[in-house]
Amino acid sequence: MLFNSMFFGCFLILVLVGYWTLTQKHRWILLLVASYLFYISWNPAYLTVLIGTTLFNYSCSRWFLNSPNDSRNFYGMLLIIFVNLGALFSFKYLNLFTFESLSPPSWTGMEFSQESGFPIGLSFYTFQSLSYCFDLYRRKVPVEKHLGKFALFVAFFPQLLAGPIERAGKLLPQLNAKTMAFDLSVFGSGVGLFLWGLFKKVVVADNIANYLAPILNSETELSPENWLIAIYLYPFQLYGDFSGYSDMAVGMGRMMGIQLSPNFNRPYFAVSIHDFWRRWHISLTRWFSDYLFTPLALLWRNYGKIGIFLSILITFALSGVWHEASLNFLCWGLLNGCYLIFEQWIKLKWPENTFLRPLRILWIFHLVAFSFLFLITRDFEQSISVMKELPNVDLNAFGDILSLLKSSNLAIGVFLLLLVEIFLYERKAQLFRQQKIWLKGLVYSFLILCIVLFGNDAGSPFIYLRF
Template sequence: MILLVSSIIFYAYADYRFLILLVLSIIINYYLGLKIRKAEKEVLQRRFLYLGLIFNIGLLIYFKYFNFFYESFVKVLNVFSADLSYNSLQILLPLGISFFTFQTLGYLIDVYNEEIEPSKNLLEFSLFVSYFPKILSGPIERASKMMPQIKEKRNFSYDVFVDGLRQILWGLFAKVVIAENCADFVDLIFDNYTDYSGSVLLIGATFYAIQLYADFSGYSNMAIGVSKLFGIQLMRNFATPFFSKNISDFWRKWHISLTTWMLDYVFTPLSFTLRKYQKTGLIISIVFTFVLVGFWHGANWTFVFYGLLHGIYFIPLVYYGKLNSSKTTAENNLIPSFKNSIKMVSLFMIIVLTDVFFRVDTVFLGFQYLQGIFSKSLFYSPEIIMGNTTYITFALVLFFLFIEWINKEKSHDFDIRNYKLVVRWTCYTFVFVLTLIFGKTSETFIYFQF
């Protein structure tokens, strides 16, 4: 009850206007779950499932995508007729709707497939949906993992509590130090990309990839860490993805809760349906899934194109049968081999260039930015655009990546529980001091817009 009331207050404080929508979503999905299981005939179960799909997907389409479809339709009409004037409907996007809607969708599908029992306690189900550490930006939790933790009595664990504090500290450092310092360069370079050389544009794109990762993984670590203080374990959402050697490995480590959700509820049934087409069917399933992954992020063609590119990157892996062949880079070693280093750096640069479309407003601007990178000025010495701040930010990013590298095989990015006491406290103090000195205030997280 305490966690539920806290979660409702938290969401209302973030945006009270959509509290009724959240409550309505909870109640409808709760009763649909019960109806699916109680229905004796499969046709009735399927109807209740379809009602749930229509309701939840309908929420997303109306609040998140209606303006996009409406404006795209008008633009198509304008191609074939005189210009039509129109006004955007200015539909507000409820905070966290993509996250809690996917969570309830997964819940109803799992109930229908008899993988879980429907919740018979409205308070427990309400907490599952509205739990405050994850409702705004995930992770997207599964009922099979989280509901049992809500039901059972939770005893205080000193080790879990302290480990939660470690993740909070590291997540805070990632957000207010790494992401926010990178943002200063990113905003300046992307907003004035025609004024800079290709080498500076490449640095700007690299800093944006780091910013995006530090911003979202920082939120996830803080959310998981806060949840540990209450004895509830949320799933890991990032596992040092920049150290991957191929695109398949990258998506097993990037936004894990979304990737696994799409794998279970979109890719698996689609690939089963298209299995008779063998590799072609597998490629179609992957590309379609990643287009949806991109579209999930926002109502813009840039996100669709972003997802399409990532789906295309899987094609060589499918044809060469290496979709699941990647292992941890430099497993049990501090220094990777030359071959693995080349693979890791090459993939990182592909991610950096693709993330440009995640940052710009239109696909056309994304290609213009890339055109600016791949000009002869790419080989010019980059201008120092922010003085000593450039070197400081670069040093902070290197420190951030180094800590993540040495913990790449641990349970999270700042899992130093097995280090000696003096080493642990030296790390805590150093990260805390860096946060105090170089941390910057921020109004929001990047993924709040999704």
């Protein structure tokens, strides 16, 4: 059941009607049932993994992490990490050498072809459960005694499959709230955010995918001009797809009066790599920062910069592999780690200048877009060959391809996306929130019309559901 399907639309309306009809005391039951039904619609068999890990984490957190005995806490935490990462490893990485993308190069003569299934959303809900356990271990949050609400914290359907990865300290108190009154303005802003997310997905991302998929899946060799177009378009596709999903999730939360964390903050307006990673997939970056980078940096604090740089590299390498067990994702992570290290190392100080700012933004966009090359190529060998080919771009042919794109639906999508992002970047969002309700209604109606007229209705899955 994809967020961008009519079936999900009907499901959401039913859940919302039920949610606001019931009393707060019983809403968690509806949400938990809806979340499990939503998960079953993907693959009923893997519901056992979701329920199994939920029960395990609930039991361990109550028996071990809630204990005044420090060593019991410590060994309990180790057990939780071992089991959670073990489940993730078993499903995602055990067949590491069976995925084609990770197959050794052909010259080794080795060949693996077996593939196994993967419980959708496992990477996300495992990290969310782990964050609860880490925070409980550090006494940052109280233990959750209510099994049903803990299960809902893990499986809350808007963010179950691809985040945002919520912290217990933020989500659990909202699920435990004694009262939650219907607020039309909050509900309306949720609807608006949901529509904006849907627009990003079906008008921006899917129209770009329509153009890029035949090119990237082509069995024939691509010209460097086509690769260059793909390098420039893919960042918009990925952003539209993933931030679209996140916006829809946050929007759905708001419709239920639940505040979820935003996952993106106009990342392509970042003025440094560090700034970019504060704006891109925020919930995952924070997770890695809090639970991996900071402990590592503290552990190696005596080694000075080397310790910090090593922590950055390990964090980014693992972040890459968290996405997918492939050499390309590892390289993507490492390349971003190198960008960040280089930035920290030379301590590049740009003068604060209004005219230089767009140049910095463009520079960072190009670095990021280049790193995404590893995500769109078949394998590492192809990534390298594309890099070698890129300098041979024929600018005349490039012009022909651009003129083809000019009148397509994707041009409309990217244009409107940039327009709104610039509007938001200029901090006009507050201005919009203060506007009269009829003006907001007109903007939302225009958004709906854009989705109806320019949206790709094929119901393509979200890119991050793969991870």
